[in-house]
Each structure stands twice: as structure tokens, then as C-alpha cells.
Amino acid sequence: MFKLPSFAGMLIPVFAMAALLVLDPSLTRADESGKPEIRALLVTGGCCHDYENQKVIISKGLSERVGSIKWTILDYADTRETKAEIYSKPDWIKDFDIVIHNECFGAVEEAEFVQSIVDAHVENGVPALMVHCSMHSYRTAPTADSWRELIGVTSRRHEKSKRSLTVVPTEAGKSNPITRALGESWDTPNGELYIIENLWPGTTVLATSHSTETGNEEPIIWTNTFKDVRVFGTTLGHHNVTMESEQWQSIIAEGFKWALAK
Template identity: 45%
Template sequence: MRRLLSFFLATVFAITALAEDKPKPIHALMVCGGCCHDYENQKKILSEGISKRANVEWTIVCEGTDREHRVSIYEKPDWAKGYDVVLHNECFGFVKDDAFVEQIAKPHFEGLPAVVVHCSTHSYRQASTDEWRKLIGQSSFSHETKRDLDVKPINAGHPIMKGFPVVWHDAGDELYKNEKLWPNFVPLAQAYGQDTKKDHVCIWANTYGKGKVFGTTLGHSNETMSSDVYLDLVTRGLLWATGHLNDDGTPAKGYGPGGK
């Protein structure tokens, strides 16, 4: 009986130790909403698609249908507490309150990783503060007409770009115009602008204060977001921003799908 009890206790301790050694999932906050996009479906596409590729659990705040909406969670001084990364997929370009915008940017400057996609680049563009634009890594105020884009890597050796096609034909998307690239902005891929007759960076990495930021202006349609190329890319970007991406573009141990 004593041997059986000792064996049982040893097994329990071993299982407990293994559980304690297993990395905890990345706790990600997704903020989405605003005008012009199908955020109700995009929140599912992004959260489910990324979690199939990486060890990520989500809290999702999706609200507001106009460009002047102030997302409720941002009203809290400690709005980012408890999260390992924030994925911004929002379209609130007419919010002008500088203090409100700076409160959004502050946790990222202090070190909270960020992933910014599509219309997030144009959010808060009517505010006079530059803090959101510095967080994004670029200033952009307009985009070209929706059309097919040929996206080409310009830094294929970066871990985020591992496995990305030599040319990705992104059907029915929008090319955002780069008005200004801030100092810590690292271009990763670009597409040609038919209106401006020049290339515009549409995938990048950035550092804002102590925070690492992955960004892409791509992702207007559900079709783009649902593609394996896009979901693979954004997953690598999130893992890179949180420090869980290997140099070969694979998830660090414990941060692949299912905690592998």
C-alpha cells in the first residue's frame, strides 16, 4: 500500500512539474470596430486563425460603427493591464482627443507589444498628437482605390517574412500611401501605387519606446484576412513582437499550435 501511495504521489508531482514548465498561452487583447469593414467576422477570422497557428488566447473588444467612437476599454488608465500583446484592428479616424489617443499609445511605449493591421494605420489621424503615428511607425492619411496588389518582400531575411511568397497576389485590397516613415520603422514588403507611381511599404516592423510593433496596411477584405498567407504573416508578426519567434520564422518552443 505504501509503495502504491508513493508511486501515486510521485506521478502527481511529475505531472504537476510538467504542467508548471509548460509555457502559458500568450494572452492577447484584440480591439476592433469602426466604419468600413466587417469587424464582426474579422474578429473571428483573426482570433481563430492565429490560435490555430500559435499558443494564443484572446480577449476581444469589438464595438462602434462610426469613426468618432471612443472604445470603452481605452477610457481606463490601466486598460492594458494583464495583456501580453494588443492586436489593433480598428477604424476610428475622426477621434481628435489628444489625451485619449496618448493614453492608448502609452502602454506600448512602456513595452507592451502591438500588432496593427489595416485601418488602424488611419485611426486617430485627425488628432494633432503624433504618438499614435509613432506607435504605428508611419504617417498615412489616404489609400488608393481597392484593387489587386502584388506584394513583394524587401527584407526576405527577416524572421517575420520567412515563408512569405516571392510575390503575393493580394486580390481586392487597398494600398495605403506612406506619407512619413518614422525613424524606427523597418520596411519588410511593399506594393506599387498606380496613383502615386511609386512603391509603398505595406508590411513592416517598428519599435516604439520599449515596445515592439508589427504592422501591415493589408487586410481590407475578409478574403484577404482569411488567406493562409495573411494569417501566417500576422501570426509570425505577433510572435516576433512578443519575443516568441525563432530566426527561421517558426514559433518558439511552447508557442506553436496547442502549445507545441
Template identity: 35%
Template structure:
């Protein structure tokens, strides 16, 4: 009888342990296009996130061998069609598909994020995706307008809002990249600047380079940093991306502390 009682306690404790373990954040990472080393960046970002927080990252490409879409082709990649955000908690954009000019179709892509109440992460080339349409509809999810960049140069990053949960988690005043490509940015009304970048070689240029905003209830965290792999390999960048996932999924409190069970 005692053995049975002990076995029951062990089974109950095991079940309780599994039941208490939180479900991982499901992240859809959309990647691909031109002008960047996405074949290296996609697995790098996946490892960056999964090694730091309780998340599962699924990578989907903007083009495949069966259905190739050139970066400058006026065609919507298959990955953006239908209810593509369904089943995910966060959609991570790291792509550069420039020439698609249907604002109504772009609005449907954005509305699918809102419908599924996903968090949104955006990096570098994503802000130059579909950037020359008549209404510039893609700006609605970006939170900024950006259509060009400056010369290549290392970038000095200065944190401008230390109260944002992600920036609190970083706990730094700023950092420098080894190389970079600073985007010109014009923030939409309601977009919050979190850091500015300044070129360290050639003519000095300064622009907002990290920011966040909400759109239809979505939480978007974005950075125009990340043209070079060396930037994405920096520890501060990796932590920023991982904690951005937590924040956009509602798993980071106001003090930059992850919810129980979500930090590795």
C-alpha cells in the same frame, strides 16, 4: 512497494510534463468601427492565431450595444480607458475609429502599451484610426503616417527585407491579393520596411505595406493589407499574422523559428 514506486514515477512525470508546458501568449484583440467587416474579421483572426501558435486571444470591441461609439464620433472608446493592456502579452489592433482629436488622450493610450511592455500588432484600418489630430500622436505607435488610400485593386506584394524573423518564417519573395485597398504610407524615422505593395489595376501605385518598429521598448509589427476578408483568408497572410504575434511577444528567434512549445 513496487506499485507505489511506479505510481510515484508516473505522478512525477505527469507533473513535470505540465510544469514544462509554456504558458500561452495572452493576446488582446481590439476591433470594431466602420468601413470594414469586423464581425467576420475578428473571429477569423482569432482562429488564425490560435490554430497556429500557443496563444489565447481575447476580443474586445470599440463599441457595444450599451455604449455605442460611432466610427466618426469624437469620443474615446471605453476599451482604451484605464490600464487596459494589463495582463496581456500582445495587443492586436484591427479597428477604424476615425474622429477623435485629443492628442494627449491618445498619448496615454500609447503609454499604457509601453507601461505594460506588450507587443503590438496593427492591421489595415488601425492606421487610419485618429489620423487627423494636430500632433498626429497615433503615428507614434503606428510607425507610419497614413491619411488616405488609393483605388481598390488587387495588390502585388514584394518582400523587401527577408532578414526580418517574420519574413524569414514566411520564406516567400512575395504574393498577390485577389482584391485590396493600398494605403499611402510615409514611414517614421526608425520604422523598417518589410514589404511593398503595388496596385495591379488602374494607375500603378507602390507603397510600403508591411513594416515594423520599436517604440519605448515595444515591438510593433504592422501591415496596411487586410481591407477585404479574402486577403485575411490567404494562407500567407494568416501565417504572417500568427508569426507576428510570436515575434512581438519575444517568442520568435532571429531565424524565424518559434520558441519551444509555441508552434502548433
């Protein structure tokens, strides 16, 4: 069992406009007002969560905190077996500057399908945000390790009980803008703690939460660089009330900025 060392489909266009974010110009396009426009894809759906509302919570929150975003939101069926149709289309990722994975497709086992998602990110250099159940998606596929290496962590289960989680920044997290909103620590309104079995080489853990089941400090917020692709991940996001909090919204917005930066 991993124990953290002490150091570390329906297409729906959505709004966008807030303060200007200065990013690498090659990752943006100008909108009609001349402001940089980030082309973001949000893939959502699957088992066990309120994706109908979460797609609004995520997209609205990021638009308010980050800048001008052109959203494409794909909301798929609420089953573990769903194979998101977009991943089977040639060059599906090329129209986007970043992909947010908030999906829960744990029963998809087709190795080639899963590998193609990873390959698309790597071959096109498109960064990703990984939210909550994305960590458990494709977990039984033969090539699932490539998905987990892209994410930065391996997780196959969570604690049995839902509860408030005390989120504490690591030494790396104390000086990182992504986890600034945590302060010394943050008690989430409600949560579901994922058990982390392994950290992959490019991962930097920014915050942890204590597991009452394993006794470990489980990584809960991190950054990962996989074959030059930046990936931000958090297992926080089971309940809407946590997603709607100022702390979660700030963490996601800063993670989004980090992923897009060179």
C-alpha cells in the same frame, strides 16, 4: 510624397490551443495543462470593414498558428467617432501581453485620449499588432503623430480603387520569417493600398506594393521599435478574403511572434 529607398464594447472570450510557442516566460502564463498562455487583447470596430467576421478570422487564425492564447475581444460601434471605452480605464493594458489594434476610429480628435493609448503601451512595455485601418485611426487628433510613431508609419489616405495588390519583399524582408510566405511576390485576392507619407526612425520595411496613383513602392508590411516597444504593422486587411488567405495568416502569426519576442 514618400518614396521607399531600394533597401529597406462587448467582452467576448475566444478559444485557443495549437502548437506550443516558446516565448520569453515573463510574457506568458501557464494554462491548466501547463502550456504557456498568451493574454491577448483584440480591439476592433469602427468604420468601413466587416469587423464581426474579422475578429473571428484574426483570433482563430492566430490560435491555430501560434499557441495557447487567452483572448479578450472588444468589438465597438461601427462609426469613425467611437472612443473605445477600454482606453479610458485605469491600467487597462496591464492584464495583457499583447494588443492587436484592428480599429477604424478616424474621427476621434481628443488629444489626451489618443496620447493615453500610446503612453499605456510605452509605460507597460506591451507590444502591438497594427492592422489596416488602425493606420488611419485618430488621424485628425492634435497628437496623432505620437500614434503614428508608435505604428511606425504615417498614412492619411489610400488609393481610390480596390484591386489585387502585388506584394514584394524588400531586401530586409527576403530573409525575415515574417514575410517568408510571400515567396518572390504575392498577388492578394483583393486589396486597398495605403499611401505612406513617412517612415518613423524605428521602422524596417519588409514588403511593398506599387501604387498606380503615386508611382511609389508603398510600404505594406513592417516592424517598428518605439521606445523599446515592439510593433508589427500591415496595411493589408481591407477584405476578408485576403485575411483568410494562407499568406496573410502566416504573416500575421510571424509578426505576432516577433512582437512578443525580446
